Amino acid sequence: MISQKHLELVRMGLRSLVGYPMRTVLTMLGVVFGVGSVIAMLALGAGAERELLKEIGRLGIQNIIINSIKPEVQDTSNQRSNWISSYGITFKDHRQIVDTIPGIEKALPVHVSKKTVWQGSKRVEGTLYAVTPEHLDMFQLNTSVGRNLTHLDDEKLSRVCVVRSGMLKELGIYQDPIGFGLNIDKETFYIVGVLKDDSFLGYARKALSVDAKSSEIYVPYSSALRRHGTRSITRRSGSSEATDVELNQVVISVTDLDQVLVTARMLGSLLERNHPEKDYELVVPLEVLSQRQKTQQVFNIALVAIASISLLVGGIGIANIMLATVTERTKEIGVRRALGARRRHIIAQFLTETTTISTIGGGVGVLVGIGLVQVLTFFTGWSAAITLSSVALSLSISMAVGIVSGIYPARRAAGLDPISALRHE
Amino acid sequence: MKAPIISLQGVHKYYGDCEPRLHVLKGIDLDVAEGEYVSITGTSGSGKSTLLNLLGCLDNTSNGAYLLNGRDVSLYSDDELSKIRNEDIGFIFQSFNLIPQLTVFENVQVPLLYGARSIAATTDLCHEVIDSVGLSDRSEHRPTQLSGGECQRVAIARALINDPVLLLADEPTGNLDSTTGEEVLALIDDLHQQGRSVVMITHDPEVANRSQRRVDLRDGIIVEEGAA
Structure with missing residues (x-):
């Protein structure tokens, strides 16, 4: 009423x-x-x-990424006597992480090197990512054409690669790219797949040290390391600079989400022990996200x-x-x-x-x-x-x-x- | 004699808080019996408007008692007076005072909004009352679409909707021409015939003559009282 x-x-x-x-x-x-x-x-x-x-979610909030970085303070006298600058995460670090830190599902090694890529007479500056097949799955790097890298490629040290479609354009490959050979440092890698064109954005790009030009070339980890080694020489206007970085990146996946921060702390203290000079960075997407x-x-x-x-x-x-x-x-x-x-x-x-x-x-x-x-x-x-x-x-x-x-x-x-x-x- | 519906006993009204206060009503004694038709006349400044406000429970007396239907309302609070105005008094104003944005029907409904009865249960009643003043074909019109006489009839319908014990008319023909004024007065006569108590304020002796009893007010006191 x-x-x-x-x-x-x-x-x-x-x-x-x-x-x-x-x-x-x-x-x-x-x-x-x-x-x-x-x-x-x-x-x-x-x-x-x-x-x-x-x-940031694309980095995987259960992941921790360790990047090798060139130490900021360079000892010039040391550099002159030893012309190869050597820094970053080592194979030993990787082994120790896998052996001693609990709760780690995977620890994927990544080796990155700048390379000049030839295809016929075309020449492109590319970045070679030597990765394990899991790496591509982890970051949802799926192919739109052809296939992805497999464990078999890795075992057989196959000279195969997966590229971004942007690279194809630069190389002038307009027909079916599968089977094309790219000459990288006197070795020929054959294209088996082309990645979908969703590149990493903003922070994720920085954290994975991928540049904006989408000139990534993914090759099987073992193939690249066996064929090219860990040394890399960059020529820049006459002078050349040689670096020896064993691993540029290790992507660690933690089994339990609650343990991410604890694991990150353990990784931090392990690396601190091994590297008196801070030539690495620890990226914890979960932390960055919050x-x-x-x-x-x-x-x-x-x-x-x-x-x-x-x-x-x-x-x-x-x-x-x-x-x-x-x-x-x-x-x-x-x-x-x-x-x-x-x-x-x-x-x-x-x-x-x-x-x-x-x-x-x-x-x-x-x-x-x-x-x-x-x-x-x-x-x-x-x-x-x-x-x-x-x-x-x-x-x-x-x-x-x-x-x-x-x-x-x-x-x-x-x-x-x-x-x-x-x-x- | 029937019990009076209105009984004013030594009523004084002052205005203002500081001396000298304006002394408007200077001891009014007045009884109105149930079913009586009384007119109050007086020149402007005689205090008849003040008396009307008191009778209509729009104001409290400064001194003296006002018994309406046996209850002394002179000390009632604002809310209690509102309730009395809603239930016991039907106002008929000189300028009709209809709410322009509402239809005839809604204007008649307004007092019901502030009462205890539900709106749905009183729809028929509204139609009945509008019918009784002869405006059933106008119930969806706005006041601006009506003539002055029709407006005043709507106002009368509104005054009747809560079946009040007292109809209080303030110069009801003041804004009307003589023909329509006559119609309105005839309607008030009818209501009196039906047994309603009516108090009408007017300055027009002819209008006052229609009532049973005239009360003449001058300078805040009743100077003459007698059958019209």
């Missing part, structure tokens, strides 16, 4: 909103844009977070706070118009009071009107926000995700804005003296 009466009050409240459509729309506008920008900001934030997950998520959250909060300012302005707009309306409708308030409306009835009437305005405004704002996101993503290519929770949040905030902005005008209206309100013209 009470709810039915309340519905009637709402209906009559709506009537006065419909009675002045232009004013109602203008009053709503502030909330519309406020909610729209909140929705858009939350969507962009969620999109960035999703992108982050995709980017750090980045924290940063992203702070960023999201800041974005939403800025967007909320327009929501606040929208609320002030409603309060302002409602105050004007109270003056304009003084007579009506007096009539209602004379007909038996109590103060709380008047308060309820005005709150109903402001809440209706702001809630409808919020609903329209959600649509505007969705539209804004579509436009933004279309023109900028940013990633965005509109979540149900952001919609629910904005709708409830706009409802609250209506209530809060209605309180003062409603109290003003209810506080009017019925006699003078009735006499008001």
